[in-house]
Structures are given as structure tokens and as C-alpha cells.
Amino acid sequence: MEKFxxxxxxxxxxxxxxxxxxxxxxxxxCTGMPKEELGKYAFEMIRxxxxxxxxxxFVLNQPRYRGAQILVCGEFFGxxxxxxxxxxxxxxxxxxxxxxxxxxxxxxxxxxxxxxLAIVLPSPVVEDLMKKTDKPFTVDLEKQAINGSVKFDVxxxxxxxxxxxxxxxxxxxxxxxxxxxxxxxxxxKRPWIYS
Amino acid sequence: MFDxxxxxxxxxDLGDGAFLxxxxxxxxxxxxxxxxxxxxxxxxxxIRNPELTIGxxxxxxxxxxxxxxxxxxxxxxxxESFRVEGRKAGVKIYDIGQDGQGIVHVVGPELGxxxxxxxxxxxxxxxxxxxxxxxxxWGIGTSELTHVLATQTIVQQRPKTMRARFDGRPxxxxxxxDLILALIGRIGTAGGVGCxxxxxxxxxxxxxxxxxxxxxxxxxxxxxxxxxxxxxEKTYAxxxxxxxxxxxxxxxxxxxxxxxxxxxxxxxxxxEHVLDCSALAPQITWGTSPEDVIxxxxxxxxxxxxxxxxxxxxxxxxIAGTKVDRVFIGxxxxxxxxxLRAAAEIVRGRKAAKHVKAWVVPGSWRIKxxxxxxxxxxxFLEAGFEWREAGCSMCVALxxxxxxxxxxxxxxSNRNFVGxxxxxxxxxxxxxxxxxAAAIAGEIVDVRGF
Numbered sequence: 001m002e003k004f005x006x007x008x009x010x011x012x013x014x015x016x017x018x019x020x021x022x023x024x025x026x027x028x029x030c031t032g033m034p035k036e037e038l039g040k041y042a043f044e045m046i047r048x049x050x051x052x053x054x055x056x057x058f059v060l061n062q063p064r065y066r067g068a069q070i071l072v073c074g075e076f077f078g079x080x081x082x083x084x085x086x087x088x089x090x091x092x093x094x095x096x097x098x099x100x101x102x103x104x105x106x107x108x109x110x111x112x113x114x115x116x117l118a119i120v121l122p123s124p125v126v127e128d129l130m131k132k133t134d135k136p137f138t139v140d141l142e143k144q145a146i147n148g149s150v151k152f153d154v155x156x157x158x159x160x161x162x163x164x165x166x167x168x169x170x171x172x173x174x175x176x177x178x179x180x181x182x183x184x185x186x187x188x189k190r191p192w193i194y195s
Numbered sequence: 196m197f198d199x200x201x202x203x204x205x206x207x208d209l210g211d212g213a214f215l216x217x218x219x220x221x222x223x224x225x226x227x228x229x230x231x232x233x234x235x236x237x238x239x240x241x242i243r244n245p246e247l248t249i250g251x252x253x254x255x256x257x258x259x260x261x262x263x264x265x266x267x268x269x270x271x272x273x274x275e276s277f278r279v280e281g282r283k284a285g286v287k288i289y290d291i292g293q294d295g296q297g298i299v300h301v302v303g304p305e306l307g308x309x310x311x312x313x314x315x316x317x318x319x320x321x322x323x324x325x326x327x328x329x330x331x332x333w334g335i336g337t338s339e340l341t342h343v344l345a346t347q348t349i350v351q352q353r354p355k356t357m358r359a360r361f362d363g364r365p366x367x368x369x370x371x372x373d374l375i376l377a378l379i380g381r382i383g384t385a386g387g388v389g390c391x392x393x394x395x396x397x398x399x400x401x402x403x404x405x406x407x408x409x410x411x412x413x414x415x416x417x418x419x420x421x422x423x424x425x426x427x428e429k430t431y432a433x434x435x436x437x438x439x440x441x442x443x444x445x446x447x448x449x450x451x452x453x454x455x456x457x458x459x460x461x462x463x464x465x466x467e468h469v470l471d472c473s474a475l476a477p478q479i480t481w482g483t484s485p486e487d488v489i490x491x492x493x494x495x496x497x498x499x500x501x502x503x504x505x506x507x508x509x510x511x512x513x514i515a516g517t518k519v520d521r522v523f524i525g526x527x528x529x530x531x532x533x534x535l536r537a538a539a540e541i542v543r544g545r546k547a548a549k550h551v552k553a554w555v556v557p558g559s560w561r562i563k564x565x566x567x568x569x570x571x572x573x574x575f576l577e578a579g580f581e582w583r584e585a586g587c588s589m590c591v592a593l594x595x596x597x598x599x600x601x602x603x604x605x606x607x608s609n610r611n612f613v614g615x616x617x618x619x620x621x622x623x624x625x626x627x628x629x630x631x632a633a634a635i636a637g638e639i640v641d642v643r644g645f
Contacts, residue, residue, distance in 0.1 A: 018384055018385075018484050018486075020610075020612045020613075022610070022612045022613070022614060022615050023612065023613060023614070026614065027591055027592065027593045028593065030226065030593075031226070031255075031269055031270075031273065031593075032230070032269070032273070045613060045614050045618070075385060076384060076385040076388070076418065079384060079385070079418070080320065080415075080610060080612060081319075081320050081610075082227070082318060082319055082320040082322075082334040082335060082336050083227075083336070084336035084337040084338060085337075087336070102385050102388050102418075103388075104418075105388060105389065105418070105419075105420045106320055106333075106334050106335065106336060106415075106420055107336075109335070109336065109339060110336035110337075110338065110339075113336065113338035113339065114338070155211055155212065155213065155352060156210070156211040157209060157210070157211060157213045157350075168338070168342055168350055169238070169240075169338075169341060169342050169345050169346065172215065172342060172345075172346045172348055172350065173345065173346060175206070175207060175215065175346075176346075178206055178207050178215075179206055179215075179217070179243075179346060179347065179348055182206040182217055183217070183347075186217065190203075190449075190452065191445060191448070192310070192441035192445040192446070192448065192449040193219045193220075193247075193310070193313060194246075194247075195441060195445055
């Protein structure tokens with residue numbers, strides 16, 4: 001997985017609330033398309049007009065926010081379906097960091113599995129950040145700070161995963177003796193689970 | 196209850212609130228599951244415990260009567276790949292036309308694969324459904340799914356707990372779907388973020404198992420990926436004898452264990468909500484989020500102009516009387532036998548309005564057979580409804596079943612998001628009886644008047 005330590009990039013304000021993963025990527029795009037190609041279809045229902053032309057109102061179509069790598073989002077971003085394709089689509093679009101007052105919980109986990117940093121901050125802080133998107137943001141995961149002064153929390157495990165670009169499956173496979181021991185003991189306690 | 200089950204599954208405490216948990220049960224479908232199979236293969240790994248995973252085909256399968264595959268070549272390819280990889284790995288796949296095929300969240304409980312006190316994961320957000328049996332169940336993405344296949348475990352941050360107590364007895368015509376929609380309306384779609392929900396109270400105890408499955412199914416729509424109901428005698432009676440449920444001495448042993456799970460009266464939760472069900476009207480959504488919900492006797496609010504524009508509705512008008520084009524009775528929320536019976540009860544001896552295209556899509560092959568044995572299909576067919584094969588169908592609109600642009604659908608499913616049932620489709624979520632009544636009346640109508 002790609003490492004994440006410090007990112008300086010354009011940040012785009014996207015205050016819409018309850019942005020669901022259906023809106024991030026339509027279900028028809030989830031049937032096996034290579035991850036790298038998904039960016040073309042990210043937010044397609046609001047990014048393009050019915051004829052296929054770009055919707056000038058959509059934030060990432062505005063010249064100053066084109067190529068943004070940070071999205072500053074409204075409440076409950078990534079709600080709905082578990083489709084990890086939504087995160088792949090954002091990554092393919094170049095997004096490396098999403099900031100919001102709250103996230104859909106499955107989406108939140110999916111972000112960290114793909115090297116995307118999801119940052120939860122109180123609504124007033126997020127709203128304030130949206131007003132400052134005229135200049136690029138610097139997100140420092142090591143120091144857990146945006147633009148030097150806005151501190152954020154991230155779970156130590158997720159922080160380490162991103163900083164070191166760790167693969168969770170690899171880490172867990174190394175714990176196989178513990179898994180085997182758990183199952184051996186559990187078979188005695190709850191044999192019906194394994195029968 | 197949540198704490199007990201969580202603690203019984205801890206393989207390792209990873210520190211700072213993260214745990215490695217054992218996964219007792221894993222369900223796969225041909226969309227996310229097939230992607231997981233591909234990932235495992237690409238990484239050169241194998242499935243650690245194939246006997247603890249089962250699969251079913253639901254998302255891309257055609258629901259056209261007598262269909263035996265998908266509606267598109269890519270869908271057939273996906274199904275075939277899922278089937279073949281399942282066979283190679285030793286994962287039991289319940290295939291099209293077989294007893295056991297259907298929507299994963301319908302067949303998991305139906306087969307007795309979902310058990311109280313077990314951890315159950317699936318690459319699908321509505322996995323919270325299985326909490327109705329007292330399982331600790333939640334939806335995962337592809338990476339986590341691959342992790343489960345490779346290690347039979349999951350890494351998870353321990354959530355907070357929240358209890359929603361449903362007091363009082365709901366009036367006639369007010370059912371499980373209405374209870375949970377009302378709660379979502381009250382606390383919002385983000386109301387349960389970071390929490391594992393437990394549903395309790397007189398109204399929950401009064402529900403049959405299928406009603407409890409409906410309640411837990413919508414947990415994710417209030418932001419909680421976990422929603423549970425303590426198992427009781429109803430749960431055990433419902434589960435006993437099902438295909439994957441323990442038998443004989445193992446059943447007795449499991450039962451004794453399950454009875455130790457429910458929360459004590461003194462259990463403490465991080466947050467608590469209380470909802471009085473006795474005053475509730477049947478619920479229906481008016482906007483593009485499940486929290487945009489009112490009683491069917493209510494007026495359309497004006498606080499979300501963008502949603503109203505999408506839905507083609509005017510603030511201040513009565514929601515009842517809104518003309519509908521489509522009716523969909525199905526999905527992992529409301530496609531079980533009692534749901535179909537409730538809809539058939541409304542439809543019996545009546546006809547769908549001429550301008551309404553109404554569909555009934557049973558949740559599983561077994562439900563379809565059982566419904567036909569009771570003659571429910573005849574009631575629907577005589578009323579001009581379509582009676583289709585089991586699958587997710589028009590809830591997720593991936594298999595070719597969809598609502599036309601700007602058409603209005605009363606749907607028993609779980610999401611009224613923009614474009615969910617098809618580009619520009621307008622969805623109103625409601626109970627099976629409310630949906631059936633809308634099909635007959637040709638407009639949104641209060642089922643209590645039927």
C-alpha cells in the first residue's frame with residue numbers, strides 16, 4: 001500500500017451532507033473495472049450533465065479545484081453501501097485525504113485499507129477549513145496536523161498503517177499461531193460453530 | 196450482550212481500542228464475494244476456513260420468471276466465476292434454482308447459518324440484518340473481505356453501544372418497517388455512527404423474527420453498521436431444525452450458551468433512545484435519505500429543497516395522494532414470507548391501478564416455493580402484479596431491474612438515495628402493506644384505510 005506521511009495539495013470544499021457511496025460511484029461501475037479507470041466515473045451523477053458535458057457547478061470541475069487531492073466534506077460522507085469501489089474511485093481521481101465531521105463507518109475503514117487518510121473533525125472546524133481552500137493545505141500525519149495548527153486524532157493503528165504503508169492481511173497472517181490457538185480452544189467451548 | 200459476544204471472539208488485543216476478532220460465519224455474494232475471490236487468487240493466498248463461508252447469488256441474477264442466470268453477459272461471467280472459484284475452494288455456493296439461493300441476508304438466517312452469539316461478516320452493508328438473531332454482524336469492504344478469507348479474522352475498533360427502546364404497542368397497520376423508519380427519522384442517518392445498536396422494548400419483543408430482521412436491516416441507515424436484538428424463545432423456536440443450525444446434543448449445548456447472552460437489566464449503554472410506538476402512523480419517505488421520513492398522514496417538509504426538486508414534490512402538500520408509477524415489494528428488508536402475506540392481504544380481490552407496474556420479488560428460492568404453496572402468487576398475479584424470481588432486483592438496480600428516470604416507486608427496500616433504483620428514479624420507502632396499497636390506489640395512500 002502507498003505510504004502517507006505529508007501531503008501538500010489543493011483542497012476542495014464539498015459541503016453536501018450524507019454523500020452516499022452510490023453517489024460516489026454508481027453500482028454499474030462496480031462489476032470488475034480496473035481500479036485505475038474508476039476515477040472517470042467518480043461522482044458521475046453530479047459531475048456531469050445529462051448530455052455528458054461537465055457540470056460547471058460541481059466543485060472538482062471548477063478551475064481552482066481541479067486536481068484537488070483533499071476533499072473537505074459535509075457531515076456523514078460515504079454513508080450507505082459497503083462498496084470499496086467508492087474509495088478506489090476517489091483514489092483513481094487523485095484524492096488522498098478526506099476530511100469530514102463524520103463518515104459512513106464501512107467507508108471509513110475502506111479508506112485506511114487503501115492508503116487514504118480519513119480525518120474526523122468537529123463541524124465548526126470543518127466549516128472553517130472549507131473557507132480556507134483558496135490556498136493549498138498541508139496535511140501532516142506524523143504531527144497529526146492540518147496547516148500546522150489544526151490538530152486531528154487518528155487511531156494509532158491506522159496512523160502506523162498509513163505511515164509505513166502496511167498491509168493488514170500480511171500483519172494478521174503473521175499472527176497465525178494465535179488464530180490457531182483461539183480456534184483450538186473455541187472448538188472445545190463452542191463446537192457447534194465448527195460442526 | 197454486545198460486550199459478551201465481542202469478548203468471546205477476541206483473538207488478540209492489538210492496543211488502542213483495536214482488536215483481532217474471530218469470524219465464525221462469512222457470507223459471500225457474487226458481486227463483492229467474487230471480487231474477494233479474485234484478490235485472494237492474485238495474492239497467491241488460500242481461504243483459511245472454507246467450511247465457515249457460504250455463498251449465494253443475488254445481486255446480478257435475473258428475476259425474470261424462470262430465468263436461470265443474469266440478464267447480461269458480464270453478469271453470467273461473474274456468476275460462473277463465483278461458482279467455479281467457490282467449488283475449487285470448497286465453499287458451498289447456493290446456486291440459482293436451488294433451495295438456499297436468495298438474498299444473502301435472507302438465506303443466512305433461513306438456512307440457520309446465522310446463529311445467536313456468532314460473529315458474521317459479509318461484503319455488504321446490510322449484514323447488520325443478522326443481528327436480529329443476536330449475532331454480532333456487520334458489513335465489510337473488499338479488503339476486509341479478503342482479510343476474512345485469508346485469516347478467518349477481522350481487525351476492528353471497538354464501537355460504543357447504543358440502545359433504542361421501542362415502548363408501547365403499535366396500532367394496526369404499523370409494522371416493523373415503520374418502527375425503524377421512525378427511529379431513523381428521529382435520530383437521523385448519522386445518529387448511530389460509531390455505535391453498535393441494540394433494539395429492545397415491548398414492541399420489539401412483540402415482533403416475529405422476520406420483523407426483527409427488518410428492524411436490524413435498517414441499522415446501517417442510521418449510521419450503525421451493527422444492530423442487534425437479544426435472542427429469546429421466539430429466536431430459538433424459529434432457528435431449530437434449519438439446515439445449518441446445530442442438532443441433537445450440539446443444539447442443547449448451543450442453546451445453553453445462547454441463553455447467557457442477553458443484556459442484564461442493569462446493562463449500561465453509552466447512549467439511549469426511547470420511542471413511543473403507540474402513537475406512530477405508517478411511515479413513508481419523501482426525500483433522498485432514509486431520514487427524510489414522515490407519517491403517511493403528514494405533510495411534505497420544506498427543509499431540503501434539493502431533495503424535493505429531485506423527488507418532484509412540493510413542500511407543504513400532503514404526501515398521501517402522490518401519484519406512483521412503480522411498486523417494488525422485495526429486498527433484504529422486506530421480502531420474507533410474512534412480508535408477502537401482509538402485501539397479499541391488501542391485494543386480495545383487488546387490482547393494481549392501470550398506470551402502476553407492480554412487482555413482487557421474493558427474497559429466496561424457498562420463500563418463493565412457500566408463498567406459492569399458500570397461493571400468494573395467484574393473489575398477486577390476479578391483481579396484475581408480476582411474480583418474479585428471487586434476488587436483490589430493483590433495490591440495487593444492477594441486474595437490469597430498475598425504475599425509469601423520474602418515475603416514482605413505492606419500494607419496500609432500504610435506500611431512497613439519488614439514482615439508487617436507476618438514474619433519476621424517485622423512491623419512497625415504506626412497508627409491504629403500504630406498498631401494496633399504493634399499487635392498488637395508484638397513489639401513496641394510508642394503508643389503515645384499506
